[in-house]
Amino acid sequence: MKAPFWTTRRRDALTGYLFITPQLIGVVVFVLVPVGLAVWYSLNDWNIFRGELTFVGGENWAALLDDPQLPSVLGATAVFSGGVVVLNISLGLALAVMLNRRFRGVTVFRTMFFSPVVVSVVAWTLVWGFLLQDNGGINAALSVVGIDGTNWLQNGNTAMVAVIVTQVIRSVGVNMVLFLAALQGVPGELYEAARIDGAGDAAIFRRITLPLISPTLLLTAIITIVGALQAFAQIAVLTQGGPGLSTTVLVYYVFQQAFEFNDIGYGSTLALMLLTFVMLLTLLQWQLRRKWVFHEN
Amino acid sequence: MRTDLARRIVLVVALTVLAIPFVIPTVWMIASSVKPLAEIFQSPPTLFTSSPTFEAYAEAFRFQPFARQYVNSVYIAVVVTVITLVVSSMAGYAFARIRFPGSNALFLVVLVGLLVPSEVTIVPLFQMFTEAGMVNTHWPLILVTALAAPCVLATFIMRQFFIALPGELEEAARLDGLGRPAIWARIALPLAKPALSAVTILTFLASWNLYLEPTVYLTSPELFTLPQALTRFTDAYGGEMWNTQLAAATMTVVPVLIVFVIAQRQFVEGLAHAGLKG
Amino acid sequence: MTTATRLGAAMLAAAIGLTAAGCSADSTGSDDTSSTPAAAGSVDLRMTVWTSNEDQLALFDSIAESYRAEHPEIGSITFESLPFADYNTTLTTQIAGGNAPDLAWMGDLSEDLISSDALVPLTEKLQDTEGWNYDDLLDSVTAEFSDGDELYAYPFSNSPFALYVNTDLLAQAGQTLPADGLTWEDVSTIGAAVNAATGKGGFVLRDFDYASWNVLGTVWPGWGAAAWSEDGTECTFDSPEMTEAFRFLHDAAFVDGSMPGPGTTADFFAGDSAFTVAQVSRASLLDGSFAYDVVPLPEGPAGEYSVIGQAGVGVLSSSDHVEEATDFLAYLTNPENAALLAQYFPPPRESLLTGEALAANNPKLTAEQLQTVVVDRIPDAVTLPNHANPAEIAQKGKTALDAMWTADADVEAVLGSVCDAIQPLLSR
Missing domain, CATH: 3.40.190.10 (Periplasmic binding protein-like II)
Incomplete structure (x- = not known):
């Protein structure tokens, strides 16, 4: 008797392939193919009005080096992403620790901190644009307590602080909830054992909590960095990249080059540079995870 | 005991102060949407007006096909969420529970979809959709969101969840003669409610908040989605119609907020129990 | 479009079970309109504008309606209202996507369009149109939309x-x-x-x-x-x-x-x-x-x-119906219709520029205000x-x-x- 071709193992494998097919096609068609096309565009000069594509080789890539605006754009991107990630993760963790206990009103607080997540980015940013005006609500509130507020969006440094803070307030709820989940996964016995050993709060947090939630820390770090590098609506609505180039992050610069100045070749080149950054950062984190992520399964 | 109470009070006060910037913008937006135009920029600013008017709400519907745009946003988000739930739970299940050659390598390929910023792909995608005759339709918004980046995050979440699922249940089902698709549908999915609700929330919000994509793909106001429509409340010369914008923004936020407050336990617990442990 | 894009599009189409050919049907079958008269109702024209004012759009619709009555080959004329703030971006995106309108309003995009040969020259057509009275146009308002002596867009609005x-x-x-x-x-x-x-x-x-x-x-x-x-x-x-x-x-x-x-x-x-x-x-x-x-x-x-702020209307050379679109433009801007448009847009025609004529349709300003602020100012105005x-x-x-x-x-x-x-x- 011949064994049937469709063994359980083979049938399983076929099901596996079929199950992942839609997702795989999505990634190939809507991500990998476009990345390939972006590489091709970056080697061309494209006159939109004439519909002419001219092969220019490495010219767009060489233009990166000659772009007088690029250093400030990269600087703003680093400050913005770094600021958002650090603030978002530390605030998210702090909120989670504060809300990871039972007391009356804890649900109300969780709801309040999470609520901006469900407000659309554009509506959120529009409102902050009002509040941050020189004659807006924030300065009015500050003047009540005797502080003479500054003109937030008209100064490069405060404008950057403003876009970082509004972005963090809007999105920290997600990280807060992810951390809450992680904290609830830490077995209570570990805390009790540590307390019996006479460890203080700080020591417990550092020695027990942090290592145990480090996998979540890695996940949130990746999600937050990717999100920060793609923050477009905030910038477009709140500052349009100004004043000067102070809040022109790479994503916004790509949009300007490709869709406002109609320089698709150079826009694609910039976008690919952005992709390289994201890849390198993720790779770096992935490599470093062995050092600081406690258990890896 | 006393120190405990003192601590608790300090905690609540600290949380209350921290909550101000999270809550006030929404309150201010709703309160200002019923102010007469001249009062929005009154100095010193008011929080609540003494002479509320709902004129701006009517104007929002007169000025743009706002109801239509509302329907667009809702139906696109729903369709995207449903597709994503199916696609990601299948893929996540396969990557987590089924052994097949190349599964790890293919999972890495899929993960790349999470890392590529949409700005890299938007220009080529625009050209591709142009060639396919799909510009100024909702197809790009649905297909890309439901199958690319947000869906990859969902697949990732689903995989993490299914990995943690005990294997005995499947073995039992297998002995009962169920095949893989049946196990997925009848055993795994019902257990995956927390993860599915997390995916629902994240995907719905990702679609609801899309801004760059509709800006690029859509040109007809009756096809616009809400975030895009919100920035279009400008008069014929680009002057902002502030109160109309605020009224429209309020209408986009309040229903979602109400749903959220009602379902907040499921929202937060769903995310919390999705088994997101890295 | 490039081969690479086609490949991508083909994969996209295959992935979602559509054929690329089936989707581009609306751009075929109209290439021969310049040589033979088009079949009745076979030509659809689209014009992008940035106004969303209902009265203005109604006026455009009524002019289009009377034009269609005389020209059976025209199936429809639509006025697509794009938001002012993103007008240029949206229009160029349409052009880049091969989805350009037949006619378009334009402001500061005109120089780019002219220098890329994206606009159809108008002077000869307008001069040859019976009763159009080309010499009525003021020189100070046509300069921004001309290259040398050739006019590429009709400056329908010249608002001081x-x-x-x-x-x-x-x-x-x-x-x-x-x-x-x-x-x-x-x-x-x-x-x-x-x-x-x-x-x-x-x-x-x-x-x-x-x-x-x-x-x-x-x-x-x-x-x-x-x-x-x-x-x-x-x-x-x-x-x-x-x-x-x-x-x-x-x-x-x-x-x-x-x-x-x-x-x-x-x-x-x-x-x-x-x-x-x-x-x-x-x-x-x-x-x-x-x-x-x-x-x-x-x-x-x-x-x-x-100083005046100007807006022009021109015909895109990428249009499948250049001839019909240009003919409609000449109709839209002839003296009678120009007088109608003058209700909303200060006209480029000397004959229409009098305080009384403008005041007839502008309830907010007096004839005297319009005379000193508009009529006396246009001939010597500079543009932005x-x-x-x-x-x-x-x-x-x-x-x-x-x-x-x-x-x-x-x-x-x-x-x-x-x-x-x-x-x-x-x-x-």
Whole structure:
């Protein structure tokens, strides 16, 4: 008797392939193919009005080096992403620790901190644009307590602080909830054992909590960095990249080059540079995870 | 005991102060949407007006096909969420529970979809959709969101969840003669409610908040989605119609907020129990 | 489109079970219209506009309707209303995507379109059209839409900038306008007085918002300054005249308090400021909640001047129906229809430019106001700065000019940096 071709193992494998097919096609068609096309565009000069594509080789890539605006754009991107990630993760963790206990009103607080997540980015940013005006609500509130507020969006440094803070307030709820989940996964016995050993709060947090939630820390770090590098609506609505180039992050610069100045070749080149950054950062984190992520399964 | 109470009070006060910037913008937006135009920029600013008017709400519907745009946003988000739930739970299940050659390598390929910023792909995608005759339709918004980046995050979440699922249940089902698709549908999915609700929330919000994509793909106001429509409340010369914008923004936020407050336990617990442990 | 894009599109189409060929059906079957008369109802025309005003759109529809009555080959004429703020971006995206309209309104995009041969030349067609009366067009309004003697877009709207005055606020502050010879100095003095007395803003340059510096082109001609040389190749932001003009603006914002500073929204039409500079067509925003006057722009040190903001309408050469679209354009802009359009848009035709004619349809302004502010001003008016590659020049200029809007700015140095930023774009 011949064994049937469709063994359980083979049938399983076929099901596996079929199950992942839609997702795989999505990634190939809507991500990998476009990345390939972006590489091709970056080697061309494209006159939109004439519909002419001219092969220019490495010219767009060489233009990166000659772009007088690029250093400030990269600087703003680093400050913005770094600021958002650090603030978002530390605030998210702090909120989670504060809300990871039972007391009356804890649900109300969780709801309040999470609520901006469900407000659309554009509506959120529009409102902050009002509040941050020189004659807006924030300065009015500050003047009540005797502080003479500054003109937030008209100064490069405060404008950057403003876009970082509004972005963090809007999105920290997600990280807060992810951390809450992680904290609830830490077995209570570990805390009790540590307390019996006479460890203080700080020591417990550092020695027990942090290592145990480090996998979540890695996940949130990746999600937050990717999100920060793609923050477009905030910038477009709140500052349009100004004043000067102070809040022109790479994503916004790509949009300007490709869709406002109609320089698709150079826009694609910039976008690919952005992709390289994201890849390198993720790779770096992935490599470093062995050092600081406690258990890896 | 006393120190405990003192601590608790300090905690609540600290949380209350921290909550101000999270809550006030929404309150201010709703309160200002019923102010007469001249009062929005009154100095010193008011929080609540003494002479509320709902004129701006009517104007929002007169000025743009706002109801239509509302329907667009809702139906696109729903369709995207449903597709994503199916696609990601299948893929996540396969990557987590089924052994097949190349599964790890293919999972890495899929993960790349999470890392590529949409700005890299938007220009080529625009050209591709142009060639396919799909510009100024909702197809790009649905297909890309439901199958690319947000869906990859969902697949990732689903995989993490299914990995943690005990294997005995499947073995039992297998002995009962169920095949893989049946196990997925009848055993795994019902257990995956927390993860599915997390995916629902994240995907719905990702679609609801899309801004760059509709800006690029859509040109007809009756096809616009809400975030895009919100920035279009400008008069014929680009002057902002502030109160109309605020009224429209309020209408986009309040229903979602109400749903959220009602379902907040499921929202937060769903995310919390999705088994997101890295 | 490139082979690579086609490949991508094919994969996309295959992935979702569509055939690419089936989707492009609407662009076929119309290539032969130039040689043989088109079948009845076979030609659909689309024109992009940035107005969403229902009355204006209704007027366009009614003109299109009467044109269709005479031309059976026309199936439909649609007016697609794109938002003003993103008009250029949306239009270029349509063009890039191969989905260009047949006709389009255009503002500062005209130079790019003309230099890329994207517009159909109009002069011959309009001159040959019976009764169109080409010589009726004023030279001062056709220049921006011409290349040499060839006209590429019909300047249907030529709206002069004027000074709107909130006379209620002036009265509250005990101020009056000088009987004649109003200067920018007067405006600044009165504005500062209103600001001091009422807390409201002095003068506001509408839509400037310390970002769209193009709008400052309504002020600096008073000092004899210009953004760049007439041929558009030399930046002249660093000229002594421009420096003086910007000193005036800078002082107004940071020394005299006569212009609301950056980050302060003051809407004249909501009663927040004493003066505003805006186009005459904005008179529709006056809601009668305060008493107002509308006067010509103030004089600067270099004397009297006037500025118009223009919009043109042209035919895209990528259209499948160039001939029909051009014919419709000639109909839309013939003397009878031009008179109808003049209700909303100050016309380019000398014969239509009289105070009474304009006042007949403009309830907010008197015939006398329209005569002095519009009719007398159009023939000698300059336009706002206009150049190929407008978006990039605007952005680079803004980035440099942002440094101007702080109290301790070095006006001369900032203007020098503006030239450093935009000169490479001008000489490209």
